[in-house]
Amino acid sequence: MNVPSLFSKLTSSSNSKNQLRIIIQVDAIYIASSVKADAETLQFPIQSSWEAALQVAISSFANHKYSATVVFSSHYYQSYQIEKPELPKEEWAVALPFLLKDLINERVTEIVADAYLLPDGRRAQTYVLSKKYLTPLVDVLDKAKITLSRVIPEDEVWGHVPTEIDNFMLLYRGVKDSYKVGAFVETKSRFQRVIRGVVSPLTGVASSELQLDSIALELQRSIDYLSSQMRDTAINHLLVMCDEDDSKELAKALSERLNTQVSALNNTGLCGQVLCDTLSLITDDGVNLYPSHLKPKKELFTLSSVVSIWVLLALVMCGYYGYMAYQVSVTEQVLKVKTRNKERLAEEFETLSFQVANNKPNPTMLKAIERIEADIDAKKSTLEVIRHFDDSLKEGYSGVMTSLSELGRNDISISYIELNEKVLNLKGVARTPSSVPKWVKQFKTELNLVGRTFESMNIGRNEQDIVTFELVTQDESKSLPSAGGE
Known part of the structure; x- marks a missing residue:
């Protein structure tokens, strides 16, 4: 793991308690906070534009130091499968717009892209998001003082939806959106397709056998294509999650027309609400359509920080100057005391030197001392002999x-x-x-x-x-x- 990804993990984990989950669908904005585990998913309908609806949705979360993870519906981005870029993985986010320039209508500088390598090792699943969606998203969140940490395509979230099946196809549709089908293998998206020419609803009073046959035909074509392209993995189950339709009734109708198992996804609520709940299960190392090179660089030396540093430095210098002045005054006092002691000791030395110079030894006294010392030594020798002789004599007698x-x-x-x-x-x-x-x-x-x-x-x-x-x-x-x- 490289240093930027490690830093990103640490940052995301540190902000996990103040994370906002935002789902931008065609019909509404869905938002939930992770401050409370059981926080309710809020829904804000889109009237004029999704930007205006987003401003209303995040107004109650402004100025609270939140970071946001945003999921765009497939209506806002494009997906491709391309040959594996012969570049280091760290450079893909920068290089992908240039590798996709022949597949898109927008300029390279107006898009962002990210990808991951497919299991075959030869192709990469790529997602492309136009900056006309990313730039206003960043502006709206910045005004509310909310940090944008990640942008995820909808297809990457559906792969993590809670289910007992590892590999499955999913037929889903949000309100006011088109029917879409995707294939997911071990949480990774391997196939996406929009089914056109089919009008909602497919169930209820307005249901039509012709429309059911049409969508069943398109689904069978997708199943046949996957069977031919994905020989290493078998996908034998189709899940259904369609807003404005009875998913169970639709699953039953499709199971009568398809040669595969069909069942409704065991989730209640709208697609946006399911995505918002599932987003908490996404890991931090997946696709991100808000690459680090587009994130604003934090200025280390702003005017306020420079002024604060100078004020702090001035306080430190003043404190150091006062401390050193105190130390100098103490040292001067000690020096004065030492100087007086030196002068006193110098006077005593001169007095004693004069006394020593005038105190000459008397030769007669020195000779007398020598005679006394010689007499003492002789007496010591005599005593030693007497002591030895006396001991020996006592023993002999x-x-x-x-x-x-x-x-x-x-x-x-x-x-x-x-x-x-x-x-x-x-x-x-x-x-x-x-x-x-x-x-x-x-x-x-x-x-x-x-x-x-x-x-x-x-x-x-x-x-x-x-x-x-x-x-x-x-x-x-x-x-x-x-x-x-x-």
Whole structure:
């Protein structure tokens, strides 16, 4: 779907609640509004001209922002089947008047046309409307401030009339109009013909067998023609909808004369009223004899819009100027405060710089500070050594002394102990010389004595002939065998 058709759909859907359905027949104007679903179809007889009748019909809808869809009776337009135009579909509305110039009596510039492609893909169903009908229609609606959205030929509406039959022929006639016959296949018109030489009415007191035979003959000719031309589709049903005639009586009379099914269309009212009701079933993408290139272009820059834009722009600029002036005044106040702070800080900086320049350090005081710092560092080192030595000494005293007490014997007596981190020298007396080695062997059972080695073990006797001993710890720098057990 192209952009113009999409925009057209959006526009039509937005105006669907304010749509007018207008049917222009030979005898009258039929009009209905879609504001109310059950709105009654109004009928306005045509006395002098259809334009005057239309003015009267739309007078009650003027100035209410309606958009109108108009259906012209076949009395006002012509239809043709032509070869498919070898042009894009979007260009058909412009090109069709030139393609039809040999079939019409009017100038190309005085007509509008639209078409759709028939199922065979080779021909197009074309409708032609003279601008002598379109131009006054637009003028009348414009004066009432009603927008013309679409113009549809009558034959395109009859194809959508509610019926249970998809493909059918229709014999119809409006008041003061001629008898017409059309063929419709899946809502599309495939054949149209005006039956001439038959005068209404065909039923009632004034009915004539001769006229019934004449119209039956014309209908049979149309049926035979359709059978020969439309071999892909069979049309076996004829519907009847004729004003000023009893449609059921006419259908019965024709069924006796034709070799096809004939029945009256199940609709009450006149043809114009049926068309007005059926128009609401028409889709938006069908034939339109009011092409977009003829619709008035909406002026984006009118005098009032330009003045409004300038006024709005002036208000915006004034507002922006006032806002910026306020911002400048606030900024100036902040700048003044910052300038005063800068001057104050500059004065303080000069004062402090002068004080720093005059505040020179005393050399004697600096040397005293250095000596004090050196003394503090030395004392810190001494405290660290003492702390380490004291911890080690506490551990050695407590552990070793506890172990020696655990190994106390009756035949050993210690009289001298020399103990530090690396040295354990012992002196004492023993009952016998062999008691000393036995005692030393017991060092292996104590955690704080195990691994202790002695450089020498001296055993002798004193003047009282008492056995004495002396154990000297092995120096760590030497590698001597343990004296324990000797």
